[in-house]
Amino acid sequence: MSEALTNLSRKEQVIRKAAELFKEKGYAAASMRDLAQLLGIEAASLYSHIKSKEEILRSLCFDMAAEFRKSLDEVEKQHVSASEKLRLGIIGHIQVMAKDLTASAVFMNEHRHLSEPFLRDFLLLRINYINRFKTILEQGVRDGEFKSTIDKKLAVMTLFSSLNWMPMWYDPTGIIEPVELGKQLADMLVNGIKKTS
Amino acid sequence: MSEALTNLSRKEQVIRKAAELFKEKGYAAASMRDLAQLLGIEAASLYSHIKSKEEILRSLCFDMAAEFRKSLDEVEKQHVSASEKLRLGIIGHIQVMAKDLTASAVFMNEHRHLSEPFLRDFLLLRINYINRFKTILEQGVRDGEFKSTIDKKLAVMTLFSSLNWMPMWYDPTGIIEPVELGKQLADMLVNGIKKTS
């Protein structure tokens, strides 16, 4: 029983270290020997904790996907305007990423190394998530809250690009907190950077 | 002479095919044997055209960097407002990318596989380019054209994220042209998506 607990936590240690390694070198260039060395064990010993290198990637990608999904579920329950929903969606997304910036970077950059049918599943989850944001934008246009001239595909892709690159430059030790960052990003997208007065 | 020209054009064929392969599989996961097969030759034969796998990556990354730089040089010569400069800079960047979406994707996603001192040089070019856009934003704030409350780092990072992800979803056979896309992206960033009337 305590043995099972120990194994579980050791497995998580392996996965977390792997995330750091995958983020730094990329999945393909990161070797299991590199990973073992970081953990102070032999490469062969890794396989008492995990089944394969790809299993690690899978758990990182799909766990993050589940977190993003949960966050957006909460937002959609709210009865608020489209711009408020968009704001909450952005803040939620950033909060999820901020909880694990390393896993977020792997989620974003390394998912393509997933083999089938996992890659297909992952891509479906992602397109679904993006479409839920698109729905919010469409609602905003319908309600007369957003310009009818905006290109929704461009807007949603711009949003996602900004969101997904955040792990590359966001400094968690810096002054700005995740929620504040989300608010500013949402404000910039909704209101632009031009002075309105 | 015609031999030299043939070699040159063959070298370029190799590089272009490599760009497609690097984009699709990632640099580390793309093997020279894969590349050779795409070209219908043996892996060893590649080395009569190129010195090493990394030499290909270097030429792709640094050639793109030079194109981006040239484009921004032109923009900075113009005597126009900050928002117009920003607009022209965005359009220029997108035009450069649209000329070679494959090389652009490699430039963005694979540069980290450059070895030193090339990686350092590349990163310096990139930060310099980003800072030139930041200067445009600062000018806009100073001139009272942009809100003084905007986070310039966030704004410039958002801009770059959107710009750099474009090769991932932009469909060159689609209806929207590069210049039009640049205009819309600039408009969205400057004016936001909210109705102002």
Add this chain to the structure above:
DNA sequence: CCTACCGATCGGTAGG
């Protein structure tokens, strides 16, 4: 551009 090959390294297994 080819054949023939090199040493290094890869993910992973057997058996303890």
Add this chain to the structure above:
DNA sequence: CCTACCGATCGGTAGG
């Protein structure tokens, strides 16, 4: 978690 390995594959060279 270790020692001892495996077959496959890697980037690249020699010599033509």
